[in-house]
Amino acid sequence: MEIREIRNSLKEIDKNTWESKKAGNVPIKIYANKNILKNMEGEVFNQAANAASLPGILKYSYLFSDAHIGYGVPVGWAGAFDMEEGIISPGAIGFDINCGMRLIKTNLTLKEVKPKIKELVDILFKMVPAGVGSNSSQSLPNLKNLGKPSLKEIAEEGIDWALRNSYATKKDKERTEEKGSIKSADFSKVSEDAFKRGKQQLGTLGSGNHYLEIQVINKDFNREIANALDLDIIKEQVVVMFHTGSRGFGHQIASDYIKKFLDYSSRQDITLKDKQLAYAPFNSKEGQDYFKAMSCGINFAFVNRQIITYQIREAFKKIFKRNENDLGLDVVYDVSHNTAKLEEYDIENKKTKVIVHRKGATRSFGPGNKELTGVLKQIGQPVIVGGSMETGSYLCIGTKKAEEDSFGTTLHGSGRTMSRVAARSAINPDKLLESMKTKGIYVKANSLTGLTEEGGSAYKDINEVVNSMDEAGISRKVLSLKPIGNIKG
Amino acid sequence: MERYKLLKNEATADIALIAYGKNLNELFRNITIAVSNIMVLNSEMTGNKKINFSIHSKSLDLLVIDFINKIVFYKDYKNILITDSKIQIDEKLNLRCQATGEDLADLKDKFLVDVKAATLHDLDIKKEKGLIKCKVVLDV
Numbered sequence A: 001m002e003i004r005e006i007r008n009s010l011k012e013i014d015k016n017t018w019e020s021k022k023a024g025n026v027p028i029k030i031y032a033n034k035n036i037l038k039n040m041e042g043e044v045f046n047q048a049a050n051a052a053s054l055p056g057i058l059k060y061s062y063l064f065s066d067a068h069i070g071y072g073v074p075v076g077w078a079g080a081f082d083m084e085e086g087i088i089s090p091g092a093i094g095f096d097i098n099c100g101m102r103l104i105k106t107n108l109t110l111k112e113v114k115p116k117i118k119e120l121v122d123i124l125f126k127m128v129p130a131g132v133g134s135n136s137s138q139s140l141p142n143l144k145n146l147g148k149p150s151l152k153e154i155a156e157e158g159i160d161w162a163l164r165n166s167y168a169t170k171k172d173k174e175r176t177e178e179k180g181s182i183k184s185a186d187f188s189k190v191s192e193d194a195f196k197r198g199k200q201q202l203g204t205l206g207s208g209n210h211y212l213e214i215q216v217i218n219k220d221f222n223r224e225i226a227n228a229l230d231l232d233i234i235k236e237q238v239v240v241m242f243h244t245g246s247r248g249f250g251h252q253i254a255s256d257y258i259k260k261f262l263d264y265s266s267r268q269d270i271t272l273k274d275k276q277l278a279y280a281p282f283n284s285k286e287g288q289d290y291f292k293a294m295s296c297g298i299n300f301a302f303v304n305r306q307i308i309t310y311q312i313r314e315a316f317k318k319i320f321k322r323n324e325n326d327l328g329l330d331v332v333y334d335v336s337h338n339t340a341k342l343e344e345y346d347i348e349n350k351k352t353k354v355i356v357h358r359k360g361a362t363r364s365f366g367p368g369n370k371e372l373t374g375v376l377k378q379i380g381q382p383v384i385v386g387g388s389m390e391t392g393s394y395l396c397i398g399t400k401k402a403e404e405d406s407f408g409t410t411l412h413g414s415g416r417t418m419s420r421v422a423a424r425s426a427i428n429p430d431k432l433l434e435s436m437k438t439k440g441i442y443v444k445a446n447s448l449t450g451l452t453e454e455g456g457s458a459y460k461d462i463n464e465v466v467n468s469m470d471e472a473g474i475s476r477k478v479l480s481l482k483p484i485g486n487i488k489g
Numbered sequence B: 001m002e003r004y005k006l007l008k009n010e011a012t013a014d015i016a017l018i019a020y021g022k023n024l025n026e027l028f029r030n031i032t033i034a035v036s037n038i039m040v041l042n043s044e045m046t047g048n049k050k051i052n053f054s055i056h057s058k059s060l061d062l063l064v065i066d067f068i069n070k071i072v073f074y075k076d077y078k079n080i081l082i083t084d085s086k087i088q089i090d091e092k093l094n095l096r097c098q099a100t101g102e103d104l105a106d107l108k109d110k111f112l113v114d115v116k117a118a119t120l121h122d123l124d125i126k127k128e129k130g131l132i133k134c135k136v137v138l139d140v
Helices: A003-009 A034-039 A042-052 A110-129 A148-158 A159-164 A170-174 A192-198 A223-228 A247-267 A287-322 A373-378 A400-405 A418-426 A429-438 A448-453 A462-472 B024-039 B060-078 B104-110
Strands: A012-013 A016-021 A027-031 A057-068 A075-082 A098-107 A211-221 A238-242 A331-336 A340-345 A348-359 A383-387 A393-398 A442-445 A474-487 B004-007 B015-021 B050-056 B080-089 B096-103 B117-128 B131-139
Touching: A003 A016, A003 A042, A003 A211, A003 B024, A012 A192, A012 A393, A027 A042, A027 A331, A034 A462, A042 A057, A042 A075, A057 A211, A057 A462, A098 A110, A098 A287, A110 A211, A110 A238, A110 A287, A110 A442, A148 A287, A159 A170, A192 A247, A192 B060, A211 A223, A223 A373, A223 A474, A238 A287, A238 A474, A238 B060, A247 A462, A247 B060, A287 A331, A287 A340, A331 A383, A331 B104, A383 A462, A383 A474, A393 A462, A418 A448, A418 B015, A429 A442, A429 A448, A429 B004, A442 A448, B004 B024, B015 B024, B024 B060, B024 B080, B024 B096, B024 B131, B050 B060, B060 B080, B060 B096, B060 B117, B060 B131, B080 B104, B096 B104
Parallel strands: A027 A057, A442 A474
Antiparallel strands: A012 A016, A016 A027, A057 A075, A075 A348, A098 A238, A098 A331, A211 A238, A211 A474, A340 A348, A383 A393, A393 A474, B004 B015, B015 B131, B050 B096, B080 B096, B117 B131
């Protein structure tokens, strides 16, 4: 199906919810307001149509308001596959397996943090290695050159490893998607190269769009839910948000299995619309091997974010000379972006397990979901939406409607409008730094070029993108958050 | 002849490039230089680290991917950025590389962006007017 044909076939079936004609095995469903839809790159539709042609895809090929061109499928995409007839594809998950966001609350106010922001950002920059070649030995000697037995435990146990080694609390585990541990992980399916790339990278941020931010609550949209999460605008409460994933470990797993799946496609005479979308049936040996290796990547990323959390707590203790309880550095939630997971949904009045691929998309479970515990069972799952470093971010909450309409999935960020190469020439680094200074944001970055690639004008308007999903009822706004300090790789 | 060019209007979240070469050996050398220049400012390189490796792939497409992924692997595992290379590729797609590089620790102030993988998306290798052109999208 041509891009124009897909565009012309779109009908608004509900508020900010668009459905195309069948574009392969299923239609494309897009969540966006008219303006975002109008400006969505044509290639996004082509990539979503390629995904719609994959075997065993159920209901729709989904695009969210933050969607932009990816490789294989767009970023801001999701698709659920039948366990018997369906497939698993690394290109529909992304290289950075379980790239995700974590939000940590503090008991500190803007008034307390602002005078120390430079000191705080500088120490975090030292304690959480960022940028090209960042590795654990720079900040955590205990994690220097992890041996294979330790990495196996990390990859198979996830946060449970961190809990045993005093890097995590029980509440951290409780507030992490999948409780921070995917049981399908099997380290024997991970290559030697992945081990070698990953063993030095725990507790590191990486580069690209990975960042760590000190933020203050800017506006509330649902005070009841915010308060249930111990967040309060009246106090001008300060929070910490960061974005990172499984680093070289996850990338190597994806690279290894894309090659294996290409071999599989060639053996089975499968014609691929895009080689990056190479796949294997979920129930095949190849599909299961990748699922188990990818699950190791998911666990590695959970531990990576947990180690960074540990370092953040240490940094705050040093700067504010207060104990951990007093500082109140509790995890609000930790969400995954690039994953494929087994989840259960009602399909034609039958409880059915499906393999949900999310690439640059967030799980969005509503109140009462059996995966949620504690207060989250009443309010739903927090959805952390990272914006650009200039424009701020959002905390949203999952909905029942998402579970019914989009296999429990919503957006993950602002979504880019400009390529990195274009941003390098369009955004002046000095002006960007000046603008951030004027907005009261202290930035520490390894690379000025990397910083310009992440400038606010390279992204869609976060407010419009988040509002689109809120109005569609797929995730609801709780708080907007404004940066006051930023670390970029 | 330019060694490579970065493409402004493609790969929104990543980096797309076209590398050129009069033959495969030159093409792969220019890919090395492109990948290195994407990651660091290319001034003041000493090339004081030597790495030799060989790879074999079933197709030319995969040889490009495997070669770039090897550069990425040495960066993450050995903390060495390969900045230049002497390449020999035979008819059976066996590639021998004698590379020079830099310790990442010595490049601290020159980093631009991290290349994490080569993708097959839109990968295109063609010969035009005696010149081999290779378009590849890098995950950054």
